[in-house]
Amino acid sequence: MAAPLLELRELAKSFGGARALRGVDFDLHAGEVHALLGENGAGKSTLIKIVTGAHHPDRGTIRIAGETVVHLTPATAHALGIACIYQQPALFPDLTVTENIALRLDSDPPVRRINWKARRERARGLLARIGADISPEAEVRALSMPEQQLVEIACALGAGARIVIMDEPTASLTQKEQELLFAVVRELRASGVGVIYISHRLEEIFALADRVTVLRDGESVGTNAVSEIDEAALIRMMVGREMTQIYPPGEASPGDLVLALRNLGCAASGVHGVTLDVRAGEVFGLAGLVGAGRTELARILFGLTPADCGEILLNGRPVAPRSPLDAVALGIAYVPEDRRRHGVVLELPIAHNMTMAIHRQVFRGAWLRFGAERLLALEFIRDLAVKCPGPEAPGSSLSGGNQQKVSLARWLATKPRFLILDEPTQGVDVGAKSEIHKIIRRLAKEGLAVLLISSDLPEVLGMSDRIGIMRGGTLTVVLPGNADAHAVMSAALGQKP
Amino acid sequence: MLLLYVLVAEWLFFYWAGTTTNRRGVVVGFGTLDRQFDILRHSCEIGLLALALTPIILTAGIDLSVGSLLGLCAILFGKFWHDGGLSIPVAIALTLGCGALAGGLNAVLITALRLPPLIVTLGTFSLFRGLAEAITRGAITYTDFPASFLFLGQERWLGLPTQAWLFAGVAAAVWVLVHRMTFGRGFRAIGFSPEGARYAGLPVARRLALVYVLAGVISAMAAIIYTARLGQAKADAGTGYELFAITAVVLGGTSIFGGAGSVHGTLLGVAAIAVLRNGLACMPAVMRMNSAEEMAGLLTGALLLVALTASVLPQILSHYRSRPHPA
Ligand SMILES: Nc1ncnc2c1ncn2[C@@H]1O[C@H](COP(=O)(O)OP(=O)(O)OP(=O)(O)O)[C@@H](O)[C@H]1O
Numbered sequence: 001m002a003a004p005l006l007e008l009r010e011l012a013k014s015f016g017g018a019r020a021l022r023g024v025d026f027d028l029h030a031g032e033v034h035a036l037l038g039e040n041g042a043g044k045s046t047l048i049k050i051v052t053g054a055h056h057p058d059r060g061t062i063r064i065a066g067e068t069v070v071h072l073t074p075a076t077a078h079a080l081g082i083a084c085i086y087q088q089p090a091l092f093p094d095l096t097v098t099e100n101i102a103l104r105l106d107s108d109p110p111v112r113r114i115n116w117k118a119r120r121e122r123a124r125g126l127l128a129r130i131g132a133d134i135s136p137e138a139e140v141r142a143l144s145m146p147e148q149q150l151v152e153i154a155c156a157l158g159a160g161a162r163i164v165i166m167d168e169p170t171a172s173l174t175q176k177e178q179e180l181l182f183a184v185v186r187e188l189r190a191s192g193v194g195v196i197y198i199s200h201r202l203e204e205i206f207a208l209a210d211r212v213t214v215l216r217d218g219e220s221v222g223t224n225a226v227s228e229i230d231e232a233a234l235i236r237m238m239v240g241r242e243m244t245q246i247y248p249p250g251e252a253s254p255g256d257l258v259l260a261l262r263n264l265g266c267a268a269s270g271v272h273g274v275t276l277d278v279r280a281g282e283v284f285g286l287a288g289l290v291g292a293g294r295t296e297l298a299r300i301l302f303g304l305t306p307a308d309c310g311e312i313l314l315n316g317r318p319v320a321p322r323s324p325l326d327a328v329a330l331g332i333a334y335v336p337e338d339r340r341r342h343g344v345v346l347e348l349p350i351a352h353n354m355t356m357a358i359h360r361q362v363f364r365g366a367w368l369r370f371g372a373e374r375l376l377a378l379e380f381i382r383d384l385a386v387k388c389p390g391p392e393a394p395g396s397s398l399s400g401g402n403q404q405k406v407s408l409a410r411w412l413a414t415k416p417r418f419l420i421l422d423e424p425t426q427g428v429d430v431g432a433k434s435e436i437h438k439i440i441r442r443l444a445k446e447g448l449a450v451l452l453i454s455s456d457l458p459e460v461l462g463m464s465d466r467i468g469i470m471r472g473g474t475l476t477v478v479l480p481g482n483a484d485a486h487a488v489m490s491a492a493l494g495q496k497p
Numbered sequence: 498m499l500l501l502y503v504l505v506a507e508w509l510f511f512y513w514a515g516t517t518t519n520r521r522g523v524v525v526g527f528g529t530l531d532r533q534f535d536i537l538r539h540s541c542e543i544g545l546l547a548l549a550l551t552p553i554i555l556t557a558g559i560d561l562s563v564g565s566l567l568g569l570c571a572i573l574f575g576k577f578w579h580d581g582g583l584s585i586p587v588a589i590a591l592t593l594g595c596g597a598l599a600g601g602l603n604a605v606l607i608t609a610l611r612l613p614p615l616i617v618t619l620g621t622f623s624l625f626r627g628l629a630e631a632i633t634r635g636a637i638t639y640t641d642f643p644a645s646f647l648f649l650g651q652e653r654w655l656g657l658p659t660q661a662w663l664f665a666g667v668a669a670a671v672w673v674l675v676h677r678m679t680f681g682r683g684f685r686a687i688g689f690s691p692e693g694a695r696y697a698g699l700p701v702a703r704r705l706a707l708v709y710v711l712a713g714v715i716s717a718m719a720a721i722i723y724t725a726r727l728g729q730a731k732a733d734a735g736t737g738y739e740l741f742a743i744t745a746v747v748l749g750g751t752s753i754f755g756g757a758g759s760v761h762g763t764l765l766g767v768a769a770i771a772v773l774r775n776g777l778a779c780m781p782a783v784m785r786m787n788s789a790e791e792m793a794g795l796l797t798g799a800l801l802l803v804a805l806t807a808s809v810l811p812q813i814l815s816h817y818r819s820r821p822h823p824a
């Protein structure tokens with residue numbers, strides 16, 4: 001048998017005192033999809049950042065196609081045919097899609113005529129291959145999170161690499177984009193490319209991967225062929241105990257009307273004619289494709305792009321939030337989809353982030369109370385199982401899933417009347433995810449009304465009391481909570497059931 | 498912390514090199530109490546401006562107009578008292594009000610029109626100075642202030658130069674605002690990530706308005722003690738002070754990109770610059786060459802560059818050691 005495409009032996013890496021990896025072995029063969037699984041902070045992203053040359057390991061060896069590589073840098077990794085879709089899109093916001101793709105793929109001599117037409121065509125082709133409806137001339141700043149993720153995927157495809165790494169590529173993609181991505185991954189595998197695939201969605205692992213390696217606390221727990229292992233065993237390997245993935249049951253009889261939208265619209269964000277009711281104790285799920293206007297609707301309700309027609313009634317009273325400040329005062333909370341730009345201020349400590357939206361409640365008279373803040377932060381760190389050295393650690397030192405928990409904690413702390421969750425569990429591991437689901441249910445039972453936007457179809461189906469489908473900027477259908485995946489998908493695609 | 502050592506070393510050096518005994522056997526120069534008080538007296542105005550700038554720079558903003566506003570407020574104060582026939586306390590109150598209005602102009606342009614602070618305050622930098630010159634037609638100097646007013650700038654109260662008490666009071670207030678109140682949290686969040694602050698429901702526009710209006714009021718205070726120290730109000734008062742103040746803030750460890758920094762750092766920065774400028778003036782070698790001003794400018798610049806390099810050096814070194822990715 002030929003040498004594996006990639007071989008990692010005894011890889012270790014620490015950040016200050018935190019040991020992210022402690023001697024991990026891993027290998028990847030040509031023509032296989034090797035999934036990497038583990039709880040938040042287990043060391044998955046660290047492992048792949050070492051393979052892409054972004055981090056230098058403290059010890060261990062890296063062999064690529066049988067050759068030992070000593071100093072792997074991003075440039076040599078690129079030259080060796082390694083391409084990566086990072087967990088967080090790392091595109092230049094002020095450049096267009098074409099320019100971003102060109103920056104990734106071409107290394108031009110400093111002076112040369114650039115054939116922009118060819119580059120645009122290539123960008124268009126790559127985007128079409130993954131079924132992304134994005135203009136190559138669009139500025140990245142104007143793209144939503146999932147759209148940026150699609151551009152990242154296009155970049156990795158265009159690189160024509162031997163090793164393609166995907167760190168949670170589907171975290172904010174919906175079913176349709178996911179399936180197109182899966183088709184592309186299978187195509188890559190067939191052509192002899194090795195793919196490392198990271199995801200917290202177990203069903204994806206079973207649909208896509210050949211082998212799976214589980215990491216726990218920076219150590220490899222084991223590598224198995226996917227055909228020889230089941231979900232329960234994987235979860236046990238990951239969290240070290242028995243756990244079932246069941247959604248907590250909903251409330252039988254929702255209470256008073258909390259939020260009512262009447263023909264709501266905003267020309268600037270392309271949302272129009274949305275009419276819906278959410279009652280106390282109810283979780284209203286919003287499904288739809290990327291670009292269907294779900295996040296845009298949330299932004300209207302949170303005052304980020306105020307509505308220009310229609311009505312918002314909160315507890316029967318017409319309201320018009322014109323800024324997040326207004327919305328927070330009204331008791332509306334919004335957990336945004338882009339945690340790095342909007343959900344967490346990465347440079348600030350975890351505790352500051354968690355109290356940022358409740359200054360008035362915790363710090364009466366505007367005086368800081370460090371003790372109270374610390375207690376509050378410790379409570380959330382425990383409840384949400386945030387893996388961190390302490391409440392003083394900056395957000396940037398957390399793994400992606402743990403940052404998401406901090407963003408969630410900030411808004412749970414406001415004790416809102418109406419909570420909008422935009423991809424609340426993106427990048428969150430199975431254990432914490434079911435904790436978060438329980439918390440959402442508990443809050444709903446206490447009378448909170450929840451609008452749940454999620455591209456994770458099982459989550460929407462499992463958590464929602466009713467499911468609204470958005471398409472082309474408006475709410476097209478409302479299905480009962482017990483609708484099946486097929487009904488939701490075909491409604492999202494605009495097909496008659 | 499590094500700056501504290503620099504300050505102590507600087508002070509000891511000048512104590513050693515700048516203190517002499519004159520022909521009559523009296524100790525003169527840096528090592529005398531009078532000289533130390535002089536340093537304190539001279540650093541109050543720039544110190545106040547640096548205090549005003551600290552919250553602004555924490556929000557990743559800048560205010561270039563504080564020195565010009567000092568000049569304008571000095572002239573307005575002189576005019577209120579001399580031409581307007583108002584009593585000193587009323588004139589002071591009116592001047593502080595004008596400072597707040599001028600800061601409010603910056604605030605409105607920055608928050609309501611969303612213009613970049615650098616451009617807005619570059620404009621008001623010229624505008625305020627131009628107004629001061631227009632009012633005096635470049636010729637009038639207000640003098641003959643009553644002794645009771647000059648007490649504020651030239652005498653001592655409870656053992657210290659009078660204005661040092663005002664400076665200490667403002668420093669304490671700004672420190673509390675930044676380090677012990679939620680306002681400081683807002684400034685930092687805005688400085689690190691304005692979008693993140695907005696999404697968190699923080700009152701971004703109000704916080705920004707606050708820092709610029711506060712800077713206006715503090716600049717007006719600086720104008721009052723400047724006038725009291727020199728006993729005259731002229732249109733060119735405080736020319737170039739904004740740059741010294743910014744230097745002090747940055748030297749004190751506040752990031753010009755916003756978010757990180759402290760008020761006590763700024764105080765150290767102010768002290769480091771003040772000791773340097775005054776100490777040089779006491780050194781016999783420098784006095785002989787009559788080049789204290791030039792030397793001071795040179796060394797302030799060098800100090801700033803060294804301090805900045807020292808603060809990023811550990812990061813750069815660890816960068817090279819672990820060769821990470823730019824992203
Ligand atoms: N720059 C950093 N500074 C300090 N600690 C870090 C840094 N990057 C990662 N860590 C720590 O290393 C550990 C592993 O992080 P890593 O990002 O690899 O986790 P992960 O498995 O990708 O988790 P997730 O599923 O949440 O993305 C975590 O405990 C994290 O806090």
Ligand SMILES: [Mg+2]
Binds near residue numbers: 046167401
């Ligand atoms: Mg990760």
